[in-house]
Amino acid sequence: MQVRKRNKLKILYIGHKYMPEFKQFFKKVSYPIINSIYRNFYLVASRPLGIINVIVKKVPRSWILKLPYKEQLTAFMYSVGISRRNARCYIKSLNPEQFINELNKNDIKYVVLRWWDNFPHIEKNEDMDILMYEEDFLKIQHLITYKKNHNKCDIYLLNGKYPGHWNYLPYFPNSLFNDTVKTRILHNNTVYVPAPELHFATIAYHAIFHKGCKSGLPGFNIQNCGKNIDAEHNYPELLKKLAKEINLNIEINVKTLYDWLDEKGYTPNKDTLAKLIDVNSELSFLHQKKKYDYSRPEMAVFVIRETAVKDGLTNLFIEVFKSMNFSVLWVEHLDAETKKKTAKYLRGGKWDKAHYRISGGVPEKLIVTMDFHPRQMISKGNSNYNWFDNKNVLIAKQKCRKKLIQTKLFRDYNPIHCADNEDEAVDYLKIAMPDKFQDILAKADRMRQKYKTHYEVLKILSKGKRSKVELINYNGIKAIKKTFRLENAVFFERERFVLEKLGKKYSFVPELYEIGDCYFIIKYYDNILNFDDFKILRKQLSKYRNQVISIIESMYKEGYAYINFTPENLIITKSGTLKAIDFEFVQPYLKKPDSINDTFEVKGVPKLFNGDLPSSFDHRNSSFNFVWKDYVGKWEPR
Numbered sequence: 001m002q003v004r005k006r007n008k009l010k011i012l013y014i015g016h017k018y019m020p021e022f023k024q025f026f027k028k029v030s031y032p033i034i035n036s037i038y039r040n041f042y043l044v045a046s047r048p049l050g051i052i053n054v055i056v057k058k059v060p061r062s063w064i065l066k067l068p069y070k071e072q073l074t075a076f077m078y079s080v081g082i083s084r085r086n087a088r089c090y091i092k093s094l095n096p097e098q099f100i101n102e103l104n105k106n107d108i109k110y111v112v113l114r115w116w117d118n119f120p121h122i123e124k125n126e127d128m129d130i131l132m133y134e135e136d137f138l139k140i141q142h143l144i145t146y147k148k149n150h151n152k153c154d155i156y157l158l159n160g161k162y163p164g165h166w167n168y169l170p171y172f173p174n175s176l177f178n179d180t181v182k183t184r185i186l187h188n189n190t191v192y193v194p195a196p197e198l199h200f201a202t203i204a205y206h207a208i209f210h211k212g213c214k215s216g217l218p219g220f221n222i223q224n225c226g227k228n229i230d231a232e233h234n235y236p237e238l239l240k241k242l243a244k245e246i247n248l249n250i251e252i253n254v255k256t257l258y259d260w261l262d263e264k265g266y267t268p269n270k271d272t273l274a275k276l277i278d279v280n281s282e283l284s285f286l287h288q289k290k291k292y293d294y295s296r297p298e299m300a301v302f303v304i305r306e307t308a309v310k311d312g313l314t315n316l317f318i319e320v321f322k323s324m325n326f327s328v329l330w331v332e333h334l335d336a337e338t339k340k341k342t343a344k345y346l347r348g349g350k351w352d353k354a355h356y357r358i359s360g361g362v363p364e365k366l367i368v369t370m371d372f373h374p375r376q377m378i379s380k381g382n383s384n385y386n387w388f389d390n391k392n393v394l395i396a397k398q399k400c401r402k403k404l405i406q407t408k409l410f411r412d413y414n415p416i417h418c419a420d421n422e423d424e425a426v427d428y429l430k431i432a433m434p435d436k437f438q439d440i441l442a443k444a445d446r447m448r449q450k451y452k453t454h455y456e457v458l459k460i461l462s463k464g465k466r467s468k469v470e471l472i473n474y475n476g477i478k479a480i481k482k483t484f485r486l487e488n489a490v491f492f493e494r495e496r497f498v499l500e501k502l503g504k505k506y507s508f509v510p511e512l513y514e515i516g517d518c519y520f521i522i523k524y525y526d527n528i529l530n531f532d533d534f535k536i537l538r539k540q541l542s543k544y545r546n547q548v549i550s551i552i553e554s555m556y557k558e559g560y561a562y563i564n565f566t567p568e569n570l571i572i573t574k575s576g577t578l579k580a581i582d583f584e585f586v587q588p589y590l591k592k593p594d595s596i597n598d599t600f601e602v603k604g605v606p607k608l609f610n611g612d613l614p615s616s617f618d619h620r621n622s623s624f625n626f627v628w629k630d631y632v633g634k635w636e637p638r
Contacts, residue, residue: 159349219254306361308415
């Protein structure tokens with residue numbers, strides 16, 4: 001049996017009937033162009049060298065960093081606004097001591113993290129690493145510059161808010177950042193520094209996650225560290241000294257330090273840790289990527305951000321998921337308390353605007369989906385998508401972002417985030433829905449079990465939004481197994497009715513071998529119909545006009561409409577026997593037509609019909625003359 005998509009041989013009617021489709025197409029094409037012009041115009045108008053910025057944006061930053069005098073070049077590009085700024089900045093017209101005095105005078109909540117023992121003296125080639133909240137950072141703009149000088153410092157903001165990020169990631173987890181600032185102490189009556197325990201925690205975190213192998217800590221995989229690693233500082237000895245000062249008896253190696261940080265709640269979540277591993281591959285032993293079984297349906301979690309919900313994009317995103325044959329398991333609107341919690345822990349707490357015009361906001365809704373036919377993700381080593389298992393999930397996220405620019409003008413932001421893989425998805429559910437995630441996982445597991453095929457699969461014939469069709473080895477013979485998703489049981493019941501009840505009366509119904517929970521197995525028939533050549537197909541079907549009409553008459557007699565009765569749902573065997581398939585849309589008439597001439601198969605589905613219809617199949621293209629005329633001739637009234 002051959003299962004094919006509807007053959008688009010007909011030319012669609014052009015005119016008022018299809019005006020909504022034309023309007024939607026025009027919007028889909030024109031809005032992205034307008035939004036692109038708007039976004040680039042903003043880049044040009046808002047920066048001193050904006051036109052250069054638009055051009056340089058297309059040049060990989062890794063290429064720029066290979067040029068001579070890269071530090072000076074990077075500083076120049078930051079200063080004139082050609083490239084996005086990061087935490088690196090320079091003190092303007094002041095020395096470090098004067099700068100810190102100004103911070104103290106203006107009640108700025110800051111912490112100088114390291115190498116402050118001899119402050120204000122700072123070793124050559126060292127800089128000041130400072131933690132600060134965004135609201136305080138905005139107050140000191142007159143004290144800093146992005147033009148290179150000798151007084152350099154890195155100012156990191158909570159949750160890695162632009163520009164205070166580290167490789168586009170938060171410098172510290174939210175809890176470690178806040179605790180360090182809140183418990184700060186005044187050193188030598190001059191500079192605010194971390195309290196003793198937090199000093200140990202920040203150095204340990206910095207050594208493990210930022211420096212990696214360069215920290216000199218034992219416990220890293222030497223093979224991932226490469227050669228000629230020169231540690232800038234003796235972090236093991238420093239950590240031993242700090243541990244002794246706080247009476248902490250701990251072995252100084254990566255694993256024990258990580259466990260101590262984890263116990264304190266100072267380690268990154270799985271999604272952030274994955275990104276840290278992309279920067280420092282030697283951290284991979286802390287979070288191994290699991291090998292994925294692509295025959296197993298994958299659960300995914302999409303996070304719809306606040307601005308997208310306000311713009312009414314949720315339903316559009318759900319349509320995207322359904323168009324990609326995802327099943328929507330759960331939609332959760334987050335309350336105020338849960339929004340704060342998810343914003344703090346998911347995505348490393350980083351929900352700023354990034355390179356967009358405005359911020360998409362914090363998490364507002366969670367949509368849990370199931371993809372029954374995942375596709376393998378093949379990414380390059382330096383890709384941002386190394387942790388994706390399922391290519392379909394990434395495509396769905398990109399399509400949702402595309403929906404924004406296709407439907408909204410002058411709204412440049414990131415509307416959606418998603419977990420990179422199912423392991424992260426479960427982590428998201430535990431954080432956002434601790435009282436519900438077990439129920440969601442149980443539901444996902446039930447759906448997987450119902451969809452699983454326990455027979456030998458010879459070939460997958462189709463993978464649709466409601467079911468899959470497989471050629472299987474059934475007790476030594478070829479057979480067709482059609483398996484429905486759990487949430488599409490109503491379509492299965494229609495097929496079941498026709499196969500079990502009508503199959504006993506009419507020969508056009510395929511022979512049924514077995515029927516179970518959301519699946520059935522029928523006899524396999526070799527189909528001689530040639531769907532690739534219209535002329536041959538018309539010649540083959542023209543001989544079967546009477547049988548086609550007989551099927552319509554039989555369904556009318558039973559009081560049912562065989563919606564979606566098209567040439568693609570016919571089989572003609574080598575012996576010339578005609579069989580019909582695909583009874584998912586067979587539905588009873590609320591009021592049986594007075595004549596066969598008024599049936600849905602002949603007259604077409606009524607415009608106001610509110611039952612189930614296949615996609616792209618409605619009152620405009622479902623009449624007998626539209627579907628069958630070119631193959632078996634026009635309908636003759638009876």
